[in-house]
Amino acid sequence: MSLSTIPWPAAAASVSQHLPPLAGHLRAMRAMLAVVQNGSTMRAAQALHLSQPAVARAVLQLEQASGLPLFMRGARGMMPTTLGSQMAARVEAMLQHLSSGAAEAQAAATLAGRRSPLPQRFAEIVPAGHLRALMAIADCGSESQAAQSLGLTQPAVHAALQGLETSLGLQLFYKLTFGTRLTPAGEALLRRVKLALAEVRGMDSDISAWRGEIRGRVVVGVLPLSVSIFLPRAVAMLAASHPDIEVSIVDGTYESLMQQLLSADIDAIAGALRGDAPPDEVCQRHLFDDDLVVIAPAGHPCLQRKRLALKDLLQWPWVAPLPGTPADRAMVQLFRAQGLSPPQGSLRANSPTMTLAFVLQTGRLALASRGQALQDDHGGRLAMVPIELPATRRRIGLATRAQSTASRDLELFMQACEQAVKDVPA
Numbered sequence: 001m002s003l004s005t006i007p008w009p010a011a012a013a014s015v016s017q018h019l020p021p022l023a024g025h026l027r028a029m030r031a032m033l034a035v036v037q038n039g040s041t042m043r044a045a046q047a048l049h050l051s052q053p054a055v056a057r058a059v060l061q062l063e064q065a066s067g068l069p070l071f072m073r074g075a076r077g078m079m080p081t082t083l084g085s086q087m088a089a090r091v092e093a094m095l096q097h098l099s100s101g102a103a104e105a106q107a108a109a110t111l112a113g114r115r116s117p118l119p120q121r122f123a124e125i126v127p128a129g130h131l132r133a134l135m136a137i138a139d140c141g142s143e144s145q146a147a148q149s150l151g152l153t154q155p156a157v158h159a160a161l162q163g164l165e166t167s168l169g170l171q172l173f174y175k176l177t178f179g180t181r182l183t184p185a186g187e188a189l190l191r192r193v194k195l196a197l198a199e200v201r202g203m204d205s206d207i208s209a210w211r212g213e214i215r216g217r218v219v220v221g222v223l224p225l226s227v228s229i230f231l232p233r234a235v236a237m238l239a240a241s242h243p244d245i246e247v248s249i250v251d252g253t254y255e256s257l258m259q260q261l262l263s264a265d266i267d268a269i270a271g272a273l274r275g276d277a278p279p280d281e282v283c284q285r286h287l288f289d290d291d292l293v294v295i296a297p298a299g300h301p302c303l304q305r306k307r308l309a310l311k312d313l314l315q316w317p318w319v320a321p322l323p324g325t326p327a328d329r330a331m332v333q334l335f336r337a338q339g340l341s342p343p344q345g346s347l348r349a350n351s352p353t354m355t356l357a358f359v360l361q362t363g364r365l366a367l368a369s370r371g372q373a374l375q376d377d378h379g380g381r382l383a384m385v386p387i388e389l390p391a392t393r394r395r396i397g398l399a400t401r402a403q404s405t406a407s408r409d410l411e412l413f414m415q416a417c418e419q420a421v422k423d424v425p426a
Contacts, residue, residue, distance in 0.1 A: 019132060020200040025065055026128045029091045031058035032070060036088040040077040066207050083210050087203050093404065094199040098123035101192025102168060105185040109170045122167060130167070131193050133160035138190050142179040191263045198264035198404060205407035215244035216409030221257035222249055223271025224350050225327055226290045226396045229371040231270055234420035238413055245409045253325065253350075258282075261401060267410050269399040270417070272326050283402040285414060287421045288371075292330055292392040294385040295368045297360050308387050311340055318343035319358045319366040322350040327367055330392050337391070356382070 022029070034044035035055065045052040063070050070084035080088060102119035136146035136157070143161070147154045161180075165172050172186035182190060205216045222231065235247050250257070250266055254274065260266045262281060273284045294313065296302060302313060320343055321327035327350075335342045347364070349355045355366050360381055373384050398414055400406060406414070 019135070020197060020204045022065060022203050023132070023197060023200050024128050025062055026126070026131075028058040028062040028065070029087075030095070030124060031055045032062050032084070033088050033091045033095070035059055035071065035078055036080050036084065039079075068207060068210055083206065086206050089405070090199045090203050090206070094196040095123045097192045097196035097199065098126060101189045101196070104188040104192060105168060105170055105172070108184040108188040126164070126167060127160075130160050130164040131197070133157050134164060134172075134186075134190060134193055135197070137161060137173065137180050138182055138186075141181070194264040195401075195404070198267075198401075202405065202407040205409050209408040213244070214242045214408065214412065216407060217246040217248065218268070218410050218413045219248045219250060219266040220413070221260060221266045221269045222251050223254060223257065223269065224251075224321075224325070224352050225292075226272065226369040226371060226394070227270050228352060229290070229369065229375055229396075230287065230417060230420040233423065234413070234416040237419060238416040241416075242409075242412055245412065247413065251351075253322075258399075261399065264401070267400065267407075268413070271396065273395040273397045273399065274326075277399060279402065281402055283400050285398045285400070285418075286395050287397040287417060289393055290369050290371045290396050291394065292327070292334075292367045292389050293370045293373055294365055294387060294389065295356075295359055295373055296365050296383055296385050297363055298381050298383045300363060300365070300383070300385075302365070302385055303383055308385065310335065310338055310387060313365060313385070313387070314340065314343060317347070317362075317364045318345050319355050319364045320345055320348045321367065322348050325350055326394070330394075331367055334389055334392060 031044065031048065031050070031054075034048050035041055038044045038047055041055045041059065042052050045055045048055065059071065066083075066087075068083055069081055070087060071078040071080055099119040099122065102122035106119070132150060133146065136150050137143065140146040140149055143154050143157050147157045150157065161173060168185075168189070170185045171183050172189060174181045174183060201216075208215050220231075231249075238245060238247065250260070252260075254269075254271075257266065257269050258277070261269055273286065277284060300316075302308060302316060305312065321331060332342050343365075345364075347358065349358065352368065352372065355368065356378070358364055359366050360378060365385070370384070373382065377383070398417060400410070400414075
């Protein structure tokens with residue numbers, strides 16, 4: 001198992017490097033879904049306006065790529081195996097994302113006089129090479145670099161991008177002196193293409209699981225506070241049981257991580273759950289509750305007070321959270337509830353590691369997770385200030401995409417997190 005910490009936008013740049021192997025079999029996937037829906041290659045061929053041998057070859061090609069049977073064949077037709085049914089559900093979701101991408105690109109287009117074909121038609125005909133070119137140009141920013149990343153010539157990439165625009169009847173790219181950028185329509189399409197390819201990665205994970213080979217890649221966005229209580233332990237447990245699952249860690253603000261989650265650039269967000277998360281798009285898994293405490297270096301003058309009120313802490317300097325973050329909102333609400341203004345300081349940090357470093361090395365006060373403070377007092381150098389902070393309790397957990405079935409590797413990661421929180425200090 002490998003663990004990496006990657007900054008944004010490096011997370012996005014890694015997407016084209018991890019295109020799922022099955023992504024080159026879109027035509028075969030469409031044929032396979034038609035057979036599942038119609039019960040035989042003959043009826044599927046009629047629905048797709050193809051020959052029966054062409055459909056049969058496509059299904060066989062996908063089975064060979066999977067290394068497992070996807071259908072049980074009989075005199076009355078073809079029935080999908082359990083894996084075949086799982087793959088068909090993902091193919092259907094993939095095609096729906098592509099259809100939605102075409103519709104959303106049309107809605108975002110500025111050239112109102114141009115109209116794309118029916119969105120469903122786009123999903124049925126778009127070649128895998130066009131999608132690869134879109135991903136690569138978004139990651140690399142120029143046709144030459146995209147060509148290099150894909151192992152193609154620049155004219156081949158240019159032709160694929162032109163074909164994509166022609167199939168939609170929309171301008172998807174701006175040609176600039178310093179490279180190629182996506183138009184709003186291109187950005188709308190890109191988001192859905194990423195979601196579609198996430199379903200293909202799920203197919204790869206499903207197939208590996210059926211082969212008894214648990215492997216894959218999970219990208220986790222982490223929020224400040226509380227995550228360090230359980231995440232390192234969860235990753236260690238997953239590495240011990242499934243060493244072929246790669247875990248990459250991305251940190252950032254809630255807003256940026258949510259955008260990445262909904263664009264399939266990351267697979268999950270670990271941290272404080274939010275009540276304003278869209279339930280139709282985000283599934284939140286509650287792991288445990290944690291609250292905030294004030295921390296100080298051992299020997300701080302405030303620890304010598306027998307009776308301590310929140311207003312007394314305003315006489316000392318603080319390390320404050322970044323404006324607009326959940327911790328900042330909690331601090332503002334905490335002080336204003338007692339008619340006080342929050343600490344006014346020039347030092348703000350959103351990293352728990354840097355916050356603790358400033359507390360220990362400069363003698364400042366700060367807010368921290370109770371669980372984290374209980375877990376590590378830095379050899380007695382860190383202390384919790386004996387003062388209650390009402391209404392700072394927060395639900396900690398994982399957020400994933402609601403409209404997608406979790407891949408086997410992601411499900412195992414979430415199970416490891418659930419196991420790890422059983423040892424969280426209470």
